[in-house]
Every structure is written in C-alpha cells, then in structure tokens.
Amino acid sequence: MINVGVIGYGYWGPNLVRNLAEVSRVKLTAVADSSPEKLALVQRRFPAVTTTADYQDLIRDPSIDAIAIATPVSTHFELGMAVLKAGKHLWLEKPMTETSLQARQLLEEAEKRKLILFVDHTFVYTGAVRKMQEIVSSGELGKILYYDSSRVNLGLFQHDVNVIADLGVHDFSILDHLLKEHPNAVSAAGINHFPGTPENLAYITMFYDSGTIAHINVSWLAPVKVRQILLGGSNKMITYDDLEPSEKIKVYDKGVSFTDDPKKIYEMRVGYRTGDMWAPKLNEGEALRVAVEHFVDCIEKSQPPMTDGHMGLRVVELVEAATSSMRGRGETVHIQRKGKFQ
CATH class of the missing domain: 3.40.50.720 (NAD(P)-binding Rossmann-like Domain)
Incomplete structure (x- = not known):
C-alpha cells in the first residue's frame, strides 16, 4: 500500500x-x-x-x-x-x-x-491518444506528414500562464508521445487582448527533422469548445474529436501518391487514393x-x-520557445535538444 x-x-x-x-x-x-x-x-x-x-x-x-x-x-x-x-x-x-x-x-x-x-499530461493516458500511438508505431499511417490541432473554448482565463502554457501543452505532450521526436524549430503568433493578462490566443507551428510539420491553434476566446486533431500520414490519416461521445478516433485509408515517371511528365504528377474509413475500439476508462x-x-x-521528468522538461522547453517566438511576432526559434524518450 x-x-x-x-x-x-x-x-x-x-x-x-x-x-x-x-x-x-x-x-x-x-x-x-x-x-x-x-x-x-x-x-x-x-x-x-x-x-x-x-x-x-x-x-x-x-x-x-x-x-x-x-x-x-x-x-x-x-x-x-x-x-x-x-x-x-x-x-x-x-x-x-x-x-x-x-x-x-x-x-x-x-x-x-x-x-x-x-x-x-493526462491526454497521453486517454484511450484515444494511446490508440493513435499504437497506430503510428505500427507504421500503418506511413510517414507522418502533418499534425493539425484546434483546442479552443471561451475561458477559462488563467492569471499566471498564457494560453500556450495552459492549452498548448496538451498538444506538445501528445506530439512528444506520438512522434518520439523533438522539433528543431518553433514559430508562433499570438496576442493579449486585455491589458494586464496573459496572451489568450495563439497559433503555433513546429518543424521536425523528419519532415513532419505541426500546427496548433489555442484560444480562450472561441464561442464554442473545439478539441480536434488531424494526423496525416503518407498511407493513412486519422481524425480525433475529443468531444465525440463515441468514435472519437477515425482512420481514413486516404492519401496521395507522387511520381517522377518520365512517361507521365505531361500528366498530373499527384494522384489521389480513397479507401475505407473505420473507427477503432478505444479503452473508455477515465484517463x-x-x-x-x-x-x-x-x-x-x-x-x-511515460510522462516522466524528461518529457515534462521537453514540454516546458517548447512553451518557452513558442512564447519567445510569439513575443517576437512570429520570429523562428531554433531548438537544439537531444531528448531522452521512453
């Protein structure tokens, strides 16, 4: 005990x-x-x-x-x-x-x-993120191309941290868990609409050595609550809507193909592939x-x-980098970090 x-x-x-x-x-x-x-x-x-x-x-x-x-x-x-x-x-x-x-x-x-x-970092322990990590680790999605997230609502305004430290940390920890890779650069734009309070809205973009790009929209000023993620791979793609009562995760067998075949030089070089969609069963226990x-x-x-001090440190580093970029009006902040991933 x-x-x-x-x-x-x-x-x-x-x-x-x-x-x-x-x-x-x-x-x-x-x-x-x-x-x-x-x-x-x-x-x-x-x-x-x-x-x-x-x-x-x-x-x-x-x-x-x-x-x-x-x-x-x-x-x-x-x-x-x-x-x-x-x-x-x-x-x-x-x-x-x-x-x-x-x-x-x-x-x-x-x-x-x-x-x-x-x-x-509670989201790492949700059934949805655990299933996403399982699918990513299996290679089913192929090469991860992008991560796009909207995490907005009306409030709760924090007095001691900005919206990146409040909401953006969820996506930072999810990305850390899914990709097992630390970004090499961050660019962010945001604003404080009410003097004397932290920034309440931000758009964050992160770049990875693997070629993955992540874009995160966080806000305390939205009229509705949105918790959605798009995760795009070269083979398949995932949508995650945390507010869905069921089928929070959907996997789409959709993608694009690109060719340098000389025989097709005069044709469109990008092809589109559409297959099935399915919603995998998730562990519904409280995260x-x-x-x-x-x-x-x-x-x-x-x-x-899984969410040890090393992950905690990496997330705080991203909060610092994104906040620095935001206060520099989107100036790119380069990150040199050799993370220790579990």
Missing part, C-alpha cells in the same frame, strides 16, 4: 483526490489547501482523510510515500523540490514548472534520489485513473513513467 498526500484542492485537485481515493493500492492519507472551505469539502466527502492548511505537514510526515501537487504552476518548483528533498515520490500537474531551468533541477534531484517524478494506476506501478516497480 502506497500512502499518498495531495497539495491543492482547487480546479484539478478534486479529480485527483477522487481517483487516488478509489485506487485499491493507494491510501489517500492527507490533503493540504489554504482554503478552509475546500478542506471542509474534503472532510465531508472523505472523512478518513486528514486535512491541513499547512503543506509542510505532508512533507514532514514520514508515513507518506508520495505527494501529488495540484497548485498553480508558479508554486510547482518550490513545492516539488521540497517533496523530493523529503525523499518522497512526486506527481506534478502540467506544465511541470515555469522555466526549463527549474524543470531540469527537479529532474536532476529526482534522479539523484532515485525517486519517481511523474508529470500529469486520470489510468494515469494514477501507472504512477503506482512506476513506484512499485521503480520504472520511469
């Missing part, structure tokens, strides 16, 4: 606490939050769980094996470092930290102490539950998570 504490019971904390409480191999020991009202909610729903306004109570408790942090990103580094230095395994909400320097320091601390550092189970497995088996 692994004893786990949670720091933060705000937006994501209740989902995390619920899943930790329902996993048989976990004992949810304590929850810390600065709000008495939120702690009262915890006590009503989970009367056996200790509550406290002082997160240090969890860090000092020798019976707690791991701590999950679900607080604003500006607090992740200080809290995460305190957890690791106390010898406890660490779960961090996304993005991992505010800066890549902070992420690198947490990663080094976790590796030095041989502790699990898990970053909650956060899958993530929690994976976290526990990693602690018990001393193995790195």
